[in-house]
Amino acid sequence: xxxxxxxxxxxxxxxxxxxxxxxxxxxxxxxxxxxxxxxxxxxxxxxxxxxxxxxxxxxxxxxxxxxxxxxxxxxxxxxxxxxxxxxxxxxxx
Amino acid sequence: xxxxxxxxxxxxxxxxxxxxxxxxxxxxxxxxxxxxxxxxxxxxxxxxxxxxxxxxxxxxxxxxxxxxxxxxxxxxxxxxxxxxxxxxxxxxxxxxxxxxxxxxxxxxxxxxxxxxxxxxxxxxxxxxxxxxxxxxxxxxxxxxxxxxxxxxxxxxxxxxxxxxxxxxxxxxxxxxxxxxxxxxxxxxxxxxxxxxxxxxxxxxxxxxxxxxxxxxxxxxxxxxxxxxxxxxxxxxxxxxxxxxxxxxxxxxxxxxxxxxxxxxxxx
Numbered sequence: 395x396x397x398x399x400x401x402x403x404x405x406x407x408x409x410x411x412x413x414x415x416x417x418x419x420x421x422x423x424x425x426x427x428x429x430x431x432x433x434x435x436x437x438x439x440x441x442x443x444x445x446x447x448x449x450x451x452x453x454x455x456x457x458x459x460x461x462x463x464x465x466x467x468x469x470x471x472x473x474x475x476x477x478x479x480x481x482x483x484x485x486x487x
Numbered sequence: 488x489x490x491x492x493x494x495x496x497x498x499x500x501x502x503x504x505x506x507x508x509x510x511x512x513x514x515x516x517x518x519x520x521x522x523x524x525x526x527x528x529x530x531x532x533x534x535x536x537x538x539x540x541x542x543x544x545x546x547x548x549x550x551x552x553x554x555x556x557x558x559x560x561x562x563x564x565x566x567x568x569x570x571x572x573x574x575x576x577x578x579x580x581x582x583x584x585x586x587x588x589x590x591x592x593x594x595x596x597x598x599x600x601x602x603x604x605x606x607x608x609x610x611x612x613x614x615x616x617x618x619x620x621x622x623x624x625x626x627x628x629x630x631x632x633x634x635x636x637x638x639x640x641x642x643x644x645x646x647x648x649x650x651x652x653x654x655x656x657x658x659x660x661x662x663x664x665x666x667x668x669x670x671x672x673x674x675x676x677x678x679x680x681x682x683x684x685x686x687x688x689x690x691x692x693x694x695x696x697x698x699x700x701x702x703x704x705x706x707x708x709x710x711x712x713x714x715x716x717x718x719x720x721x722x723x724x725x726x727x728x729x730x731x732x733x734x735x736x737x738x739x740x741x742x743x744x745x746x747x748x749x750x751x752x753x754x
Contacts, residue, residue: 408669408670408671409670409671410667410671410672410673410674410677411670412494413633413634414673414677414679414681415518416634416636417634417637417681418681420634420638421638421641421681423644424638424641424642424645425641462682464644464648464683464684481754
């Protein structure tokens with residue numbers, strides 16, 4: 395919604411819009427001391443650990459940092475594979 | 488009477504800490520408050536020239552801390568406002584001449600006889616900044632609507648939170664309405680959203696700030712100037728008054744109006 399309004403008002407193309415988008419990313423890195431590279435390694439290891447217990451689709455996992463005021467929240471969206479998909483896929487017990 | 492200690496910090500240099508300190512001191516004194524301001528930028532003192540008191544310095548902050556003079560002797564009285572005093576920084580020493588403990592002791596001695604103690608912090612995040620925030624009851628973080636100033640303000644706010652000081656409140660200085668309208672400057676709402684602390688002031692870019700510091704007469708002495716009025720508003724908000732913010736960056740175009748309709752509080 396916000397992005398759509400920014401597009402409509404032409405704000406995204408202007409330098410102020412760029413400043414805001416760049417600052418959002420920089421501030422997340424500064425506040426959490428977590429680089430994009432570290433975040434992607436975290437994601438890989440998280441997938442490994444979870445896969446030991448449940449079956450998931452690694453390609454659908456999303457790890458993001460959301461902002462809530464001055465709080466940072468690490469959000470993990472990990473869709474579990476449904477029983478039907480599992481059965482259709484490989485081995486059946 | 489027990490003074491509140493307010494430290495003015497920014498991280499980045501040149502965003503208007505000293506100008507803010509001088510003008511808030513003048514605005515509070517003009518409203519009848521007893522104010523003392525302390526220049527904590529040892530080695531790079533400037534609050535004296537901005538206030539126009541540079542010719543009256545005999546003793547400084549380091550002289551007080553090292554016991555070469557009594558506290559009263561280092562307090563320069565501003566003849567224009569009998570209730571406004573300045574304790575200047577030493578110019579030939581470094582930040583390590585003073586410790587956070589020294590600043591706390593100094594402010595405790597000043598508290599009973601004043602309403603406000605304003606401390607002008609040096610730029611940076613080292614010893615000088617630590618000295619300046621040690622005695623603070625409240626912090627004002629000054630920034631400009633510009634990427635490097637906002638980033639450094641965020642660092643400073645993080646450090647203030649880590650030290651469990653605060654609350655930190657935000658002053659956005661040098662807003663340029665023309666650039667905002669063109670979409671080439673962050674709006675005050677953008678900066679407020681990014682830094683996510685309470686906003687206490689928005690000060691427009693105003694050439695009279697430079698003219699008045701050329702003369703050693705802070706712009707708040709002239710209530711007709713827009714920047715002067717903005718500093719008076721901040722002083723009133725410090726005293727707990729509800730003062731509406733000046734409308735500096737409203738976009739007047741059709742799309743700006745639509746955007747505000749759809750997203751109230753934004754832009």
